[in-house]
Amino acid sequence: MSGLRSFVARRLLLGVAQTAAVVLLVFALTEMLPGDAAVALAGDQPDPARIEAIREALRLDRPAVERLADWAAGLPHGDFGTSLASGRPVARYIADGFGPTLLLASLTVALLVPLGFGLGVLAARHEGRLLDRLVSSVTLAVYAVPEFALGVLLVTVLALRLGWLPPTAVGYGTDLLGHPAALVLPVLVLLARPVCSLVRLVRAGMIDALASPYVAQARRYGVSGARVRYTHALPNALAPAAQQLARTIDWLLCGVIVVEALYVIPGLGTVLLNAVAERDVPVVQGLAVVFGVLTVVLNLAADLVARRLAPRSGVAA
């Protein structure tokens, strides 16, 4: 049996268990919150009899375990259940929210990779000199700014004061691609911190790799500078960066709640936020499954990439 295949199989099995655990935990936590969907639906007329009626109509009066089992039984058929708040299928919610989230994530990653690796390699080449110190201190400073603060700052300066860009995506619905200007600020905010951590990781890895005997040998034997940097040194600096990149993509797809809320982008983060506010448990659970699976798959992919980049690590038992 191939070691790689059994590794992937083991990790996928573990991933299924992890996702199940996440769903259980999320369910338990939403159960523990005061109030439920009936209270939320009753709105500004919290009449006990009315709440009880809604509860009965939504079948919320049954025991929690029964409700969970009911919902879980639908999963194998791809049925995520129906929303308590609107009665629409949960899958519909997820599909709607996924578009804007994926668009933001792809744009961010498309800029993140060249920027992160390029600046990292550049800083490593100039280790200890002005350019390196500049890149290092700026990345550290930007990394220290939380995204909600940066988001508000950018809106204030670039949108409200200077009026260069729309402050939010209000009114554009899910057709964000038709209004690229509205995407600039959110992508900038999403990009800010991941770029910094990636640059610093790549820089550290590259400094080690550039000082290594194998890079010295390649230089000694007349391989050109750029080739040495990108094909001989960089592969050794990539493994930790690949892990970081996977975590970043995971974060972009599963939890950019603050940025989506700030710029009013109808992505998965907004769907999650609304669902929690309405105690819409099936929607929250559906999102938990999607986020769990994404996390498992992305981390597995990162481990496979790392294995390819550091093949020796596969040797030790």
Next chain:
Amino acid sequence: MNHENGTTAGPVAEIRDLRVEIDGRAVVDGVSLAALPGRVTALVGASGSGKTTTGLALLGEYPPGARVTGDVRLSADGPAGYIPQHPATVLNPARRVRALLTDIARTQVGHLPPGRRRSAARERVLRALAEAQLPDAAPLLRRYPHQLSGGQQQRVVLAQALLLGARVIVADEPTTGQDALTKSRIVDQLAAVAARGIAVVLLSHDPDVVRALADEVIVMRSGRVVESGPAPDAWRAVQAGRTREPLVDQPPFPQADGSTGTVRPVLRIRDLTARHHDGARGTTVVLRAPRLNLHPGESLAVVGRSGSGKTTLARCLAGLHRDQDGRILLDGTPLPPSLRNRGRAHLAAVQYVFQDARAAFDEHRPVLHQVARTAVRLRGTDADTATREALTTLASLGLPEDLVRRHPGRCSGGELQRAALARALLARPRVLICDEITSGLDPITRRGILDLLTSLVRDRGGLSLVLITHDLDTAARADRIAVLDGGELVEHGPAERVLTTPQHPFTVSLVEAAARLTARTGT
């Protein structure tokens, strides 16, 4: 390898009055050297004598922060080739073997039409590998460096230099870590390199190899040249000096108590088969050992050429090679194949000392802490007791307290190897595996370590030794010898019997090669 016409050509590389200073201390002082085409110039000296610094100067490389005066000139165009002591360090761990070779070849095929460049480059690479005694190396090119044996790694690095068309090749301890057969082949190999008209600068502390190869000998001590001249004269002068290791009269390891038939073996190997993954191409069997016993207090030498499966056998015992079938029994209980499934007692019972002691220590923590940690982790002693025990053990191995409180970077290779032994002993092992632990060391240090192993087996009742080695002189000290060839256990028996009346043709050739190497150098 004296060539009559060799002296007529001018030197292809020359050093005049080189002085390299680090922090005001001269590591090389007043060294001059001329590398003539087709000649082998040997720089001889113990570790720390400045020969590597001199050799690297030919490549235009100096230690960081060094102040250099003097003259280094390469008259030939193109860079000098370099074969370092540990060839693995110059092979990129994240790239396949072909990566650098192809990059070197690519620069040489620029004149061809683009469509033919790739195949021409590949052809050149394969030819260089064949010239470095790696024929049919196509499958090798797809492997990662860690999937090659030490000998193969060295030949790949030599192939890089040959591919480059270097006019000078600096070989740093090229025979270190090689078995007698390979050693003899490397001698032929470097002779063949010289015969192509390439100047070879050989840095070595192996007297046999220097005497077999060198046309000119430069003996260095503490950064200075103490003797230099044409090989025969220089050697006569050296005979009286200290660079020659007394290879004779090595005391054997103490014999195991009692006859091996009556005492129960501490370790039994039954039908062991180990495999190696070769990319997506499936698996290769790299070791087959149907039956091997190790008795308490016994030392077993495992000999064979590089790539014969010696280290794989050791890794199987230590639980570092997961892909194995068969059984390894410790005192009758089977050991799980992977050390992740072994309990603390099992981990402590089988201890491993690696070839590269420097790589086996964390450079940021004092040696003492790392040694003491074994007792804490594997025997559950508290930190204070562990430190006291570590100090006692280290002292008994000749390492004083002020030395072991330093970081590994400030200890010599020999000292670190002693510390690595102490670290293994702190687990109170039943079986101590020593994997080529002396092959990176100079003769005097090596002698010290081997004497130390002798006294360990004598003084620590019941400790068994598995000695992985390519060196028959070292193996001769053991009680029993197991011979591996191409992953097969071809012969095993009492050391004296195997060395004097070898049965298997491979053992015969191994013993003969060792004898030939000694004979050729006129000992």
